[in-house]
Amino acid sequence: MEIEGTATLITGASRGLGEALAVELGRQGARVVLVSRSRTTLAPVVRRIREAGGEAHALEADLGSKADIYPLAGAANALVGPIDLLIHNASDLGPVPLRLLLDTECEDFERVLAVNLLGPFRLSRVIAGSMALRERGTIVHLSSDASVNSYARWGAYSVSKAALDHLSRLWAVELAERNVRSFSVDPGEMDTQMHALALPDVDPETLSRPKDVAARIAALIRSTTTANGARVDLSSSGAAS
């Protein structure tokens, strides 16, 4: 998909990979709507993109809240036109330090699923209808190796990402004929605040930088060879599975 001029919505865009993606896509000419739970945390990112000559808008929304989804989609469509590129990046780890399933409160499990799975479903459902009508669109789901590996203490997050991968494949199957593409990306371990919260003892020097990963994801979006329904693993070779 061409990125220049593309109406783009990125959730969880105030820091980490979401911030880096917004900046990278803004640099490549996308018209970007950045979403986070707080507009004030988005302000410096929006400023950076605008100062570099890009177009960026900040919207506040909690992806875990049903009531926030239509207002988010409506405002985003009003600001940049029908969304062609939707990037589900926002994630909730659940309470940290991460805990065993037997120590996980059901309410915390629900909240993680609400933000990481139901939120993306609801938002795609509102936005992908227009993509299907217009026969144009790409949906990117940010995944994790926890979606395919069973790490103790990663319970809710892990389950949510496994389901998100499958949701991505299902969108791909149902929308392929309407020229709407969906894929998920495992970005690998990055030097982000979320990573530090989950695994505080890891040396950040051994981790990838969000900026570099964002450039690789932008390349996947641009590429016509990124398979519909793929789960792309950027943690090592970048081979799709």
Place this chain on the structure above:
Amino acid sequence: MTPAASPHPRQDRERLLVIDPAADRFADHRITDLPDFLADGDALVLNDAATLPASLRAAADLEIRLMSQLDDRTWLALSLGRGDFHVATEQRGAPPVLEVGTELAFGHGLTARVRAVDSASSRLLYLEFQARGSELWQALYRTAAPIQYAYVRAPLQLWDVQNAYGSRPWAVEMPSAGRPLSFETLFRAAARGVRLAHVTHAAGLSSTGDAALDARLPVAERYELSEENAARLASTRARGGRIIAVGTSVTRALEAASSSGQLRAGSGRTDLLLGPDSVLRICDGLLTGLHEPGTSHFALLEAYGPRALLERAFRHAQRHGYLQHEFGDSCLILKGSLDARLAAGFPAGSEQEWRQAG
């Protein structure tokens, strides 16, 4: 006819009255049967405007309804007085008369100034919001509610008034002809070779509660037809396909876009009113709700079929429990629709038909 009082009808149970002006008859079906009446090479044209929350409360005796966006922060708006949506619009109290320069506050920091007042009615206002861009849209979605209807019991939520394929929030009331269309139905039509196309039309207020103001509806409403969709419709026509408008708003936008005699891509505003004497330049068929004889919507249907047939069909629908208004049943007016269905191999006995529903 009874209005549909719930925003959650079961889509697969909703009814479709198929009216064939060429055969001078009509037949009862389900909305999910729609693709059966369309042919390979036809185009189904949807209004992809999403519905914005257009009702703002400034005081107990002052509701503001946004009517039409004029620029990035200015709207034509209507004031309504005391009373809420349980009260029919025409029964609402008189709103306070607002002077030019009055500041209105709606909560969540959303404020607007009255920039001008219509010379003929103090209820028609030009409002300029203080905020713009993402700040304005965010505040609007936080503060405003969708326009409500007295015949729907519970307050409508934003998701109740959206079509499944909507995107830009241009409509102040739902372009409701598309509401009963599921993607199952749309994809089945596409699989039969029906092309899905769209315009964006800022469907406006259906009623102001004042007969003199209602007579001025519709106000000029924005529409946009992309190059891609204009080309799709032109090629549909060139290949002998039919163009079926989903809703009166699509009819008005497409006919306005072809007023020069040729369908032109672009954006504009239209207050085009269509009726029995109108010659449709581009639209061949219409999917819409059930509109009562005597209304402006019914007059538009008369551009598609003769009044006598439409009145007969309406009486039939009334007698057989069809529901009307935003969440009600549908009708398709399309020449040759019933013959085509029979020709496609549907046994005549499989459908109930009324040649004479008096």
